[in-house]
Amino acid sequence: MIASAFIKNLRISTKNATKVARFLKGKSVKKARIILERAIKGIEPINGKKYYTKTSKIMLKALESAIANARNKKMNEDKLRIVNIRIHKGPKIVTPKKAKFAGRRLKNSHIEIILGY
Numbered sequence: 001m002i003a004s005a006f007i008k009n010l011r012i013s014t015k016n017a018t019k020v021a022r023f024l025k026g027k028s029v030k031k032a033r034i035i036l037e038r039a040i041k042g043i044e045p046i047n048g049k050k051y052y053t054k055t056s057k058i059m060l061k062a063l064e065s066a067i068a069n070a071r072n073k074k075m076n077e078d079k080l081r082i083v084n085i086r087i088h089k090g091p092k093i094v095t096p097k098k099a100k101f102a103g104r105r106l107k108n109s110h111i112e113i114i115l116g117y
Contacts, residue, residue: 002083002116003070007062014089014109016055021085021111023047024059029067029080029115036060059111066113075115083116 038044090108
């Protein structure tokens with residue numbers, strides 16, 4: 001059995017989200033939750049380099065949502081692992097122009113987390 005969560009149009013870059021996702025893939029749910037909480041607090045960096053606090057907060061929310069979906073399916077939370085995390089590019093939001101300058105392009109991403117045994 002699998003449980004999943006899909007979150008759309010997040011205001012984070014796809015590059016940073018992919019780095020965090022690669023680090024979390026294959027880990028148990030408990031371990032992933034601890035890693036993300038420690039990155040948010042600034043205790044332990046992800047991949048030994050950066051903390052990615054904004055991305056970690058959003059990933060933690062998505063992980064909590066996937067865990068809640070697994071509980072609704074009556075899956076054992078102790079045995080759950082992150083089977084797959086997919087990051088997709090979302091639509092770019094363009095801010096309006098000011099005078100002769102071009103507008104800014106803001107990056108969006110979609111996150112899909114799949115949990116299983």
